[in-house]
Amino acid sequence: MPIEKAKKHYLGKEGHQKFNCAQSIVAAFKEHLGLDPKMINEYAKYGGGNAPNNLCGAYFAALKQVERLSPDKVLDFESHFFTLAGSLKCNEIRQQRKLSCLGCIEKAAEYLTRLSAKPTPR
Secondary structure: HHHHHHHHHHHHHOOEEEOHHHHHHHHHHHHHHHHOHHHHHHHHOOOOOOOOOHHHHHHHHHHHHHHHHHHHHHHHHHHHHHHHHHOOOHHHHHHHHHOHHHHHHHHHHHHHHHHHHHOOOO
8 A cells, every 4th residue: 555655664664764754655666656767766856845935845745646647636635734743844744743744645645645546336
């Protein structure tokens, strides 16, 4: 399951390579969404509040996939994440302490998992 994979990558647990928050999202969804493995290295620069506009790296990495998969869900994802984290910006999230970095990864991965779930046939 990509949610657990993302958390394990961030923590560097159970044989998973340790990555920053943005890379953890990309690595966890690589197979699930057919992402180019090179993206993992490209997202190395987005951890620790270094995503554009100081966005949370986990949010930013998931947002890029939401934009690609369902552009109509971007505002829903933004609102969902903001409600849970109290902000979209890394430093503000850390100050408010509503969610830890691991929590941000988990919530971003949960949304992306729901969005990318294949509908069950009737």
